[in-house]
Amino acid sequence: MQKRETWGSRTGFIMAAVGSAIGLGNIWRFPYMVYENGGGAFLIPYFVAMLAAGMPFMILEFGLGQKFKGSAPKVFSSISKKWEWLGWWQVMVSFIITTYYVVVVAWAINYFLLAFNQGWTASPKDFFFGEFLGLTDSPMNMGGVQTSILYATAAAWLMTFVAVFTGVKSGIERISKIFMPLLFLLVFIFIGRGLMLPGAVDGLEWLFKPDFNAIMDGKVWADAFGQIFYSLSIGFAIMISYSSYLSKDSDINNNACMTVFINCGFSIISGIMIFSVLGYMAHQQGVPVSEVAGSGVGLAFITLPTAINLMPAPAFFGTLFFLALTVAGLSSMISLAEVVVSALIDKINVSRKVAATVFCGLGFVVSIAFTTGGGLLLLDIVDHFINNFGILMGGFIEIIFVAWFCKLDDLRNHVNLTSEIKVGSLWMNSLRFVIPAMLGFMLVSNFIGDLSKNYGGYSTTATVAFGWAPLVLCLIFGLLCARNEGGFINVTGINRNFLKRR
Structure with a gap:
């Protein structure tokens, strides 16, 4: 059995964990969530969600990974072989995300190069959907491969491969120590110059102007908890995998x-x-800010390029923004890759080099589908279902299992043993009541919405083939992997005692 790697330093681990959590959603989703949900008033439910759900869940996953020293499938198998499938569900979810997330990173790489001379032309919308994506009329009509996106996708996979191939300390940690300071530096430079532009302060007023009536709206609270859950990379094996490389005396909390x-x-x-x-x-x-505000792909690749065209130094702002977007995307991509690689290493006891090669090779082949003319539409469907059901279901089942069917007191004692900050009954009650309630509410709402009508107006064939089918694939994959008796040699009796006996 291979000796498990450890992080070279606490700073390296924090940088890697932060790199995973900080992704494209922080840049293109959070600002619009604030704007749409009461401005500055939204920060109240957001910080409540951070303290009541985000922090307790993060401590839970850091504790599980560090205690059982393994990927998600190994952790759940160590507790009970019957629950190994849950870890593989999360691994499969992460694998699917990598296959399309890497293409969005590829878009950012392309736009970073285009930014030097505003190659997105005077009409960024027409350029993005037409010349750049070659967008077709349906996800069932894939069209041809867009070569510029394919090459950038290959480059993104290559950078991911180098990071996970070279190891935790030499690869992921070293790259994170470069990427995270660089990302913050790029953003602060952009802000420093951007705030000097006329109208910038008005934009911030639109963003943070508080509407305290919004706090009475349940949807606002659900959005706050949802944003915390999605942006922290919790519930789909990333933080369990990363924390499994922590030393036994690490300050978990x-x-x-x-x-x-x-x-x-x-x-x-x-x-x-x-x-x-x-x-x-x-x-x-x-025009009012409300007429130009938006989120998601449209904000990053249409609205922002349009705004950059109007700026006094478009090349400066454009390259800065899309380099930041690329760095944020790659850091999250690397963490998703490590979920799969660490699980393969644990299960079939192959070397990291073999696991990284197999995963990245297979992932690149699958991601080619998202570089075609129908790629954006395909991506939209897969991302919707994986985020709204794949991630949420994995996180919901995980929290129910650990909080209610395992000895949570034992885990609390474990994380408190080497931590300056101690957690107690509030932490346990949050895991048992607050988080399951919010995740359950979000899941039920999502199911009602998607069963009542097809997402995005897509055909039933498309939503079944690219939405519901991948979820079924995750379940089948999880059950089949769990039935395989190979691997996971380091399953001890002590770990088994973590499961409650009823």
Whole structure:
């Protein structure tokens, strides 16, 4: 059996964990969530969600990974062989995410190069959907492969491969120590210059102007908990895998708190970055900020390029923004890759080099589908179902299993043993009641919405083939892997005692 690697330093682990948590959603989803849900008032439910759900869940996953020293399948198998399938469900979810997430990173790489001379032309919308994506009329009509996206996707996979192939300390930790300071530096430079533009302050006023009536809206609270859950990379094996490389004397609780605070802080400064630009754009066009505000792919690849075209130094702002987007995307991509690689190493006892080669090779082949003309539509469906059901179901079942069917007191004692900050009954009650209630509410709402009508107006064939079918595939994959008796040599009687006996 191979000796398990450890992080070279606490800073390296924090940088890697923060790199996983900080992704594209922090930049293009959080600012609009604040704007749409009461402005500055939204920060109240957001911080409540951070303290009541994000931090407890992060401590839980850091504790599980560090205690059982393994990937998610190994952790759940160590507790009970009957629950190994849950870890493989999460691994499969992460694998599917890598196959399309890497293509979005590829878009950012392409746009970083285009930014030097505003190659997205004077009409970024037409360029993005037409010349760049070659968008077809249906996800069932794939069209041809867009070569520029394919090459950038290959480059993104190569960078991911190098990171996971070279190991935790030499690869992931070293790259994270470069990427995270670079990302913050890029964003702060952008903000420093952006705030000097006319109209920038107006954009921030639109973002943070509080509407305290929104706090009475249950949907606002659900959005706050949802944003925390999605942005922290919890519930789909990433933090379990990363924390499995921690030494036995690591400060679990403090590490978790630092990761959560840094991630949420970055979300807020991302809001400042985005809305300062939107404020300038609205000022230049003589329209309210509400007419230019948006989120997601449209914000990053249409609205922002349009705004950059209006700026006094478009090459400066464009390269800065899309380099930041690329770095944020790659850091999250690497963490998703490690979920799969660590599980393969644990299960079939292959070397890291073999596991990384097999995973990245297979992942690249699958991701080619998302580089075609129908790629954006395919991505939209898969991402919707994987996020709204794949991640949520995995996180919901995990929290129910650990909080209610395992000896949570034992885990609390374990994380407190080497931590300066101690957790007690509030932490346990959050895991048993608050988090399951919110995740359950989100799941039920999502199911009602998607069963009542097809997502995005897509055909039933498309939603079944690219939405519901991948979820079934995750379940089948999990059950088949769990039935295989190979691997997971280090399953001890002590670990088995973590499961309650009824």
